[in-house]
Each structure stands twice: as C-alpha cells, then as structure tokens.
Amino acid sequence: ADAPSFSGVTTAGEKVNINDLKGKNVYVDVWATWSGPCKAEIPSLKEVEHDYGDKNIEFVSISIDELEDKEKWLSFVAENNLGGTQIMGEDAWKSEIVTAYEIKGIPRFLLIDHEGKIVSADAPRPSSETLRTLLDETIG
Numbered sequence: 001a002d003a004p005s006f007s008g009v010t011t012a013g014e015k016v017n018i019n020d021l022k023g024k025n026v027y028v029d030v031w032a033t034w035s036g037p038c039k040a041e042i043p044s045l046k047e048v049e050h051d052y053g054d055k056n057i058e059f060v061s062i063s064i065d066e067l068e069d070k071e072k073w074l075s076f077v078a079e080n081n082l083g084g085t086q087i088m089g090e091d092a093w094k095s096e097i098v099t100a101y102e103i104k105g106i107p108r109f110l111l112i113d114h115e116g117k118i119v120s121a122d123a124p125r126p127s128s129e130t131l132r133t134l135l136d137e138t139i140g
Contacts, residue, residue, distance in 0.1 A: 003112040004100035008062045008087030011077055016087050019116065021058050025138055027123065028110040029061040030103055033069065033076045038107040042080060044126035048135075049083045055139050056114060059084030064106065066092045113138055 007017040018026065029045060031038035049059050061084055065073045070088065077086050089095030097103065101110065101121055109123040111134060119138050124131040 001118050003110070003116050003118045004096075006062070006089075006095070006097035006100055008089050008095075008097075010085065010087050011074055016060075016085060018060070018112070021060070022116045023114055025055075025057040025114050025119075025135075026110075026112040027057060027059050027135070028097075028112065029059070029126075030064060030097060030101075030106050030108040030110070031061060032063055032065045032106060033073055034065070035106050041107055041126050042082070046083060048126045048131065051132075052135060052139075055135075057135065057139055061086050062095075062097055063088045064092050064095050064098060111135075111138060 003018065005017060005019050007015055009015055029041070045059070061082060063073050065088065073088055089097055101108070107125065109125060110121055111119040111123040113119050120134065124134060
C-alpha cells in the first residue's frame with residue numbers, strides 16, 4: 001500500500017513532506033520529548049543511523065509534542081545532537097501522521113520503501129535486532 005502522506009516542520013522552520021523523500025527508503029520515528037520510552041530508543045537510533053549512513057535510507061523523527069512545547073523540542077534536539085531529519089507534527093495527537101497511521105502509543109516506528117510503499121506500519125524499534133534484518137531486506 002502507498003504510505004499515507006504526512007508532513008512536519010524542521011527545526012529551521014521548513015516544511016517537509018514525506019512524499020519529498022521518494023527514491024529513498026525512510027525509517028520514521030514518531031516520538032515526543034515527554035515520553036521516557038521514546039527517549040530510551042535514542043542511543044540505539046543513533047547507532048542505526050551511523051551504521052546505515054552510507055545506504056539509501058533517510059531517518060525521519062517526527063515529534064508530536066504540543067505546539068506550546070516547541071522550544072522544549074528545539075532544545076532537546078540540539079542538546080542531544082539528534083541526527084536525521086527532525087520535524088515536528090503540526091497538531092500533536094491530531095497530527096496527520098497520528099491519524100493516518102492510527103497511532104495510539106509512542107514510540108512508533110514506520111518503514112517506507114523507496115517507492116513510497118509501506119514496508120511496516122509498526123516497524124521494530126532501533127533497540128531490536130530484528131530492525132537491522134528488516135532494513136537489510138528493504139534496502140537490498
């Protein structure tokens with residue numbers, strides 16, 4: 001199935017739509033600064049980003065923090081040196097991505113292939129060994 005479109009705004013204030021990344025495989029992390037389990041995945045996510053840095057894959061982290069917490073999100077991204085494409089959804093739990101993928105809990109990870117098709121709407125977490133197997137199969 002085609003991956004439902006969603007967008008967010010980068011730390012620099014630019015709008016990014018997932019469709020702009022067609023041609024690349026995309027691993028999406030749906031998270032928020034207030035979520036302990038989300039933050040616990042960050043070290044593993046950084047390792048995966050590092051190990052797959054030269055492959056055809058884009059890492060996108062979309063925060064569903066409330067808009068009034070935007071400064072908190074910006075500081076967190078900067079202080080923790082978060083890599084990949086960091087974007088913020090536009091309406092927290094009502095953001096397009098939450099609605100489109102019926103997300104009820106976070107962290108939630110998605111894997112979309114280079115043709116814009118869903119490989120997994122509930123992909124393994126970075127801390128899970130099965131993620132690398134899935135990425136290798138997808139990227140080829």
